[in-house]
Amino acid sequence: MADAELLILGPTIVSMDREERIIEDGAIAITGGAIAAVGSRSELSAVDAAETVDASGQLLMPGLVNGHVHMGDSLFRSLVEDLPLEPWLERLWMSERAFVTHDNVRLGVQLALAEMIRSGTTCGLDMFWFPEAAAEASVDAGFRVVTGPIFFDFEGPDGIDNPDRLAVGEAWFERFAGEPLVTACVEPHNALTVSPEMMTAARALADRHDALFHTHCSETATEVDSTRDRFGHTPVAHLDELGILDGPTVLAHCVHLTDDDFARLVRTGTGVLHNPLSNLKLGSGIAPVARMLEDGIPVLVGTDGPVSSNDLDMWTAMRFAGLLQRGARQDPTLTPAVEIVRMVTSVGAKALGLGDRIGSVEPGKRADVILVDLDRPHLLPMYDPYAHLVYTIGRDDVRSVLIDGRWVMRDRMLTTLDEPKVLSAVRDLSLKIEAHAEEITGS
Ligand SMILES: [Zn+2]
Structure with a gap:
């Protein structure tokens, strides 16, 4: 019998393991969906x-973790x-x-998954209506998703009214456990958009199930001012005063932070989901990521939804995450x-509570890995693989x-999604979305 299913x-190999080893002419063995061995070609020569698969001339690394995305929103891209x-x-x-119906969200998620898988993303923290549609479509496509019950104070397109969201949330955990x-x-x-009472109840729901808590926070100056006016605190302080940040939490954006906000994030170990393209395109500002890193705050990179940043390309997001701080602080x-x-591998996985399963290429981890072609004019020579990953490689x-x-x-062939069928269905639906938009805007 073979020692491994796949060699x-x-x-x-850019391993992102504890020693952050880079292995030239490497090899990995995979069995039962997990990484069984990692080393040089000669070290694994005895593996049966x-x-x-011969992957000479390629780079192997952990799949990218998209820290903040709204997959179903891909239906409304550039609307x-x-x-x-x-x-x-x-x-x-x-x-x-x-x-936004269950079936349409499912279609939008499939479109997003095709785009994400094509660009090397293997895990996404998704937030959208009908999160069960995202979970179902992800499971069908073999994609690793972090998602769950959403909360708004008003009745959403899902027809769920505010008081019912807790029961729906409980049922969600049962269904996908x-x-x-x-x-x-x-x-x-x-x-x-979510009252302090509902925020607290949502935190309690997360705690009952030992789950992560994820919300938008301090995205724009207007949001910070309005939160101050209503509650007397910045959004970060408001959440902290409610006790929300006491459990595992990641906050999307954090563009506008005070010194006090920084102290609260550090004290509670809260992670930040940085969405550079969305923040730039919506004119929200530049998140103080360099200071977050200096303070030891875990930072992840996300694309945000395709309605705000227009695509789900993590390579562009990584490049902007790298460039912005240098430009903004002239350093x-x-x-x-x-x-x-x-941010998009080891740290990202850990902040999502998945550090023991993904985020690095090492024995025992699940085999979420990507292969990148290096034999291309814009990728040779490669003296510094990390610089290539951030500043050169594209989807x-x-x-x-x-x-x-x-x-x-x-x-380059998707094996779990019927791409032509998804694209054709999205094209049909987009005509209806466009006609409706023309009707309501009168243009
Ligand atoms: Zn968002």
Whole structure:
């Protein structure tokens, strides 16, 4: 009998393990969906595998973790443009209310998954209506998703009214408990759309299930001012005063932080989901990521939804995460490339509570790995793999993707999603969305 189901030989391995080893002419053995062995080609030469793949001229690394995404929103990509966040959301929600159904969200998620897998993303923290549609579509596509019950004070397009959201949330945990590709978390929208009582109840729900808590926080100056006006605190302080930050929490954006906010994030070990493209495109500002790193705050990189940053390309997000701090503070030593790579692999996985399962290429971890073609003019020579990952490699360089030991893209072919069918269905639906938008805006 073979020692391993799959043996990949010859890639340069960027392991992101504890020693952050980079192994030239490396090899990994995979069995039962997990990484069984990692080393050089010669170290693994005795492994007997059912299938051996030659990946010479490629780079193998942990799959990218997208720290903040709204997959279902891909249906509305480029529908609303060039408005400030608050009126932009108002307008977007008019279309969402008309078209956000379980089946449409599922289709939007499939579209997003095709895009994400194609670009080397293997795990995403998703927040959207009908989170069960995201979970179902992710499981079907073999994608690792972190998502769960959402909270708003008003009745959403899902037809669930505020008081019922807790019971729906409990049922969500029951339904997806034990599903290996789904990690549940609790996701209120933000401090202005979710009352303090519901925020606290959502935290309690997360705690009952030992789950992560995820919300938007301090995205714009307007949001900070409005939260101050209503509650007398910044959004971070408001959440902290409610006791929300006492359990495992990640906050999307944190663009506008006071010294007191920093102290609260550090004291509670709260993670920040940095979405550089969305923050720039919506004119929200530049999150003080360099200071977060100096203070030891875990930072992840996300794309945010395709409605705000227009695509789900983690390579562009990584590049902007690296460039922005240097430009903003006029200091080229900030955010070294390896720090950015940690955000989307080892550090990111740990902050989502998945550090023992994914985020590095080492024995015992689930086999969520990607292969990137290096044999291309823009990628040679490669003296510093981390600089390549942040500043040179793009999504079209990703060649193959494994999640939980299963090929989800092999030599650029998606293996778990019917891509032509998804694209055709999205094209049909987009005509209806566009017609409805013209009707409500009169243009
Ligand atoms: Zn968001």
